[in-house]
Amino acid sequence: MISPRMGLWLRGRLSGEPNRSIFGTGQPQKPEKIVLHAIVDSEFAPQPWMEMIEYVIEGSEIHDQDIVLTAHLQEEKFSANDDGSGCMNLLEIARALTHLIETGKLPRPRRDIRFWWTTEIASEYRYFADHPEEREQILVNINQDMVGANQSQDSRVQHITRTPYSLPSFLSDVVESITELVILGNSAFLSVRQAQHIARGTNFSRPILSRLGTRDRYNAMVVPYFDSTDHLVFCDSIIGIPGVTLTNWPDEYIHSSDDDLWNIDATQLKRNAFIVAASALAIANAGDGDIPRLAAEVYGRACERIGRDGRTALHLIESSSPQGRVEAYKTARSLIHQAVIREQKAVRSIAVLATGGQHGPLLDQFAQSLGEQERKWTNLLDEFYRQVSGGAAPPSPVLTDRERRLAERVPRKIGTVGEYLQAVRRIRPVAALHPIMRFEILNFVDGRNSYLDIFRAVQAESLSVGEYYYGHVSLDAVEEFLNHAVEAGAIAVGEGK
Structure with missing residues (x-):
């Protein structure tokens, strides 16, 4: 058995891909013909097994x-x-x-x-x-x-x-x-x-x-x-x-x-x-007595994560071209909105550990505080947009005709657990999407999120983490993949929320 590193090296020799190893030149190489002699000792089990x-x-x-x-x-x-x-x-x-x-x-x-x-x-x-x-x-x-x-x-x-x-x-x-x-x-x-x-x-x-x-x-x-x-x-x-x-x-x-x-x-x-x-x-x-400690931990880290997403949002606006600044501003606003939704859910997830109801107001207070951060970041993004745009007012959040159409398409999962999992295997992938982004698109299908909501959620996830990690997410790719999921029988689509 050869190591994955050896396998990648051999694949590169066969395909002519650039050698990017520590000793490689990084330049394309001439494809080679490699002849192997192998003896395979195998057997077929009488039936599939699982442990x-x-x-x-x-x-x-x-x-x-x-x-x-x-x-x-x-x-x-x-x-x-x-x-x-x-x-x-x-x-x-x-x-x-x-x-x-x-x-x-x-x-x-x-x-x-x-x-x-x-x-x-x-x-x-x-x-x-x-x-x-x-x-x-x-x-x-x-x-x-x-x-x-x-x-x-x-x-x-x-x-x-x-x-x-x-x-x-x-x-x-x-x-x-x-x-x-x-x-x-x-x-x-x-x-x-x-x-x-x-x-x-x-x-x-x-x-x-x-x-x-x-x-x-x-x-x-x-x-x-x-x-x-x-x-x-x-x-x-x-x-x-x-x-x-x-x-x-x-x-x-x-x-x-x-x-x-x-x-x-x-x-x-x-x-x-x-x-x-x-x-x-x-x-x-964990019990009621641990809720304040957990809430402090989750809320504190939530603020840090929203702050990092805020930095990304500012850079989206700052680094955009004048022609692309309006779209960059909309994406920045969406990134902050999705971050707050995510962190409010994280704070409220603590409630499952409580046996009494005395800490509900505390969790609500923390969630409300995160909502206030969205308003503060929105005001900051507006002012930042004016600064980098020579005083131009930030655009109003108006949907395009296509966005309005996709906002009306609300998918939901169908079938039993087993039926759904079988249908997912039949979904044709979209090459432009990272596999985890495809996984997340389906995860955001809940009977409430529209095509547009799902796009904004996975786009924000990719931008928050970094496109180096999850790749680029486009509206075209998300719509195409959801349509493939409908064809495979994994989800069905209704009109309107």
Whole structure:
């Protein structure tokens, strides 16, 4: 078995693509003919199979808001990191928590914690197709896929995702907060050393180290949503459960015979296990007394994110040509509006953890405050537009004839979970759209959002994160993809909201 890097190199030689490796020239090369001799040893299984193993730590009070932790089992013989690391971490978290609870060192969590070892993605889709009622039973998902990589090899970074913009949730901020604690506590800072706040024998202030592991820093970052592993099933809007994943990337050894124990670091396993276990316990135990703390965390981070989107909105106007400034202004206004909608939903998602109603006004107050930020940013964008346009007044938000037509087309999903998932497979892709943007277009289909609303939502998501990450989103591409979804029988369209 060859590595992905070798495969890309061979593909480049065959196609004549420029060699962009570290030693490459970046110039087109002459296509080559490559002759291979291969002996294939294969067999056909008598019938398809699928794995799904579950272990449950029962909660003491709440049994309809489960925390589900996942990792997948089905990879090939050499799969130490992908995803033997996730499976073993999941097993160790289950073992450790069970032992601590049974010995009285840790109180039983209020909510159930479920551990799933699966056939990646397929098991979860099959499970929810067979048991659609389980969608109401599960509160959040945290997935582990490649969490043991020795980070000194191949410049690996531990990525921790947020939920997609179609599914804002307190889960993202809980996991991000705990992740930041581990990153900062396991990175070296000169000022921390000068303050003598480092632990003896390390360069870290709050080290998490394994006796048999490295003493490397924790090279990790929280990133916008990506898919390609189990949490995507939960984030699919037909399921509608907030999910995040811990997945290292890049990994040149993935799906190759080099994905073996020699590149596993017990220290990184331990750090990632800590993040998952701490996040799961924090959510499993959350109650009314935790609502103010969670609200402060989510609201504070929401303000930061809106601020970043505001900066992008200003640059959209500033960098536009005089001919394109009106459209840039409309896009900037839409970006801020979508940001506020997203963050208001994130704040209000906390309400699901409350057993009483005393903190409802607090969450409403925070959501209202975010709405006031939209008004402030709109006024700022108006004034900024005048400044860069020589005093010209900003355009009024009037829809074009095409936008009015698309605002009247309101799609909704049709069929059972299983029928919908089958129909989605039949949707013809639109090459101009990033696969995750196609996923998000369907996620924003809720029977209330129009074609125009969906375009504005995914366009804002791409601009907020960066087109380098999600690609460019155009109205033409969104309309075309939604029409393809109608043809495939995944959605139906009504007129008017």
